[in-house]
Amino acid sequence: MAIIITFELAGVGQAQYDEAxxxxxxGAGLNRPSDWPVRGLVLHAAGPTPDGGWHVxxxxESREAFEHFAAVLMPILQEVGIPTTPPLVCEAYNVVH
Known part of the structure; x- marks a missing residue:
């Protein structure tokens, strides 16, 4: 079952996101799901919030795929000073791509 992960990152800006x-x-960038260090990503979208934070x-594809990615991601977020508060996780009812 696909899942939707949402991070609301108060006080985080594009520079921290780009560093992560x-x-x-x-340094290769994230332009396609195959650019990610783990498999299972269907879609990624990120951008600034109206209050000066960052939304991701x-x-x-599955909770297990995200958990594998989180094991790679969380130490990097800590290194660049991005809060590692738990994201909102929802089962996806419909995914169109």
């Missing part, structure tokens, strides 16, 4: 992406990919929404 660089560390995830060794991912769709993952």
């Amino acid at each position: 992406v660089d560390r995830l990919t060794g 929404t991912d769709v993952w």
Whole structure:
């Protein structure tokens, strides 16, 4: 079952997001799901929030795929100073891509 992951990151900006992406990919960027360090990503969208924070929404093929990614991601977020509060996790009812 696909899941939707949503991070609302108060006080985080594009520079921190870009640094985390660089560390995830060794500087290669995240342009396709195959660029990610683990398999299972369906969709990734990120951008600034009106209050100056950062919003990230991912769709993952399964909870297990996301948990594998989280094991890679969380230490990187800590290194770049992005809060590691738990994301909102919802089962996806419908995914169109």
